[in-house]
Amino acid sequence: MLSSIIDSTKLLSLKDKAYQTIKLEIIIGNLKPGVFLIEEKIAKSMNISRGPIREALNRLEKEGFVTIIPHKGTMVSNITEQEVKDISKIRKVLEPLAAKESLPKISSSDLEGIKTNFLKLFDKPESKENKNYFFLLDKDFHKLLNKECGNRKLIDILDNFGDHTNWFINLFIKNYPYKESIKDHLYIIEAIEKKEEDLVASTIIKHLERITNLIISEIIS
Incomplete structure (x- = not known):
């Protein structure tokens, strides 16, 4: 899969290609927590030198996706219940703040486009392909x-923590009820259309709390 992903990132620098490829493999669960990442093996699979791989791993460590252990190597980070709670707590504070600041500037046509895509997806049967498409729409939203x-x-922090949440979902929730999340997103969109800041904030927080509770229930089960 690594080689196929790299074909779609030809315009990126080598270190950015390596970063995006490894990060995606972690988020979708192909590289599990605790697995050691061998620079030479990854470099060979991507047909690049080890330098960009090393730079990518350093960046991923700063973002919390990998852990560099002196004299041992780099492994995919382990995930704890507390980490899930911490990220959720931060998102519940920062996402309503960002949405409030963005609210007057959100394009009606962009919002309508995403709303239409969510509604179309909701009417389709549940499948792995449709679930993956939901995650793309979720990121765009x-x-x-x-x-x-x-x-x-603020944007960078929220992008990173959003990726972490999707990582947690892919790891711990086998049959993710993404249609419930579509409903959550449609409620948020309705609040945005009404330009009601408090309602936007409360619907975002409610959505994040529901997702967090789902993840934690799977971790402790």
Whole structure:
């Protein structure tokens, strides 16, 4: 799979290609927590030198996806219940803030486009392919909520934590009820259309709490 993903990232630098490829493999669960990542093996599979791989792994360590252990190597980070709770707590504070700042600038046409895609997906039968498509729509939706806030640092933090949440979902929830999340997103969109800041915030928080509870229930079961 590594070689197929790299074909779609030809315009990126080698280190960015390596970063995005390894990160995706972690998020979708192909590289499990505790697995050691061998630079030479990854470099060979991507047909690049070890330098960009090393840079990518250093970046992924800063983002919390891998852990570099001196004299041992780099492994995919383990996930704890507390980490899930911590990220959820931060998202519940920062996402409503970003959405509030973005609200006056969110494009009606962009919002309508995502709403239409969610409604079409909701009417389709549940499948792995449709679940994966939901995650793409979910990422686009949260980017729409955050990108107009005018705070690059805030956007980067929320992008990273959003990726972590999807990582947790893929690892711990075998049959993720993504149609329930579509309903959550449609409620958020309705609040945005009404330009009601408090309602936008409360619907975002409710959605994040539901997802967090699902993940934690699977971790402790």
